[in-house]
Amino acid sequence: MNIAYTAEALATGDGRDGQGRTSDGKLDVTLAVPVEMGGTGEGTNPEQLFAVGYAACFHSALRVVARRQKADVTDSTVAAKVGIGSNGQGGFGLAVELEVSLPAVDAETAQALVEAAHQVCPYSNATRGNIEVKLSVAGVAA
Template sequence: MSEVGKVLYTAKTRTTGGREHGASRSSDGSLDVKLSIPGSGRIGTNPEQLLAAGWSACFESAMGIAARKKKITLPADLAIDAAVDLNLAESGYFLRARLNVSLPGVDREVAQALVDEADKTCPYSKATRGNIDVAINLA
């Protein structure tokens, strides 16, 4: 059973047409994307790209929270390269993911502590933990 807490925000989208010929639009209109199958050459993004973008943005914010708690200033050129693989096996489709974190100028031990704390607090990390293979690498 999930934890009960105060709802801070609810994202609402409507998707029609699925990943092949679809479109997704948020209720406030700020997200309005066409969807396409990876490698199809059609205009549009796909769910794996959306997951990679959302997760990496959330993870970076979680790192910011961890850094503020430790009174550390994150570098302006901090970057997270996220990769989400769509795989197919006999049992069906599944995902794998990698987050490659770059914290230039931050001591490696300090950087690893920030990454570890972000992994504990990021809602995307929590949602995927134990459900898909994830590697978080410090560059």
């Protein structure tokens, strides 16, 4: 693989209760365990950061695929949900739901674009076979 860009980040403190910062200083966040997991919830958490990253990455892949197919993705959005829970083997696992809105195309075209984007997206390729990823299409043209 020919690496085009490498992000660098450092986590300090107590892991999920600490700080996270990129080497260029563009992202500097307080991390906190969510209330639902017994924490204070007074900061962001890795699942939120992953959800934002996956949504943005998938949206970019969708736009690449749409350009190739000359499809209109005006006003498109990608919403991500990332869940965390016990994997039943003493560890934890993640589950992802991506909901894609494509108001300028019909349902069949939207579904084809989403499936193609799932093959292009680096996050999808990295998680395939490791994390359950549910894809859904909403907000399509009539």
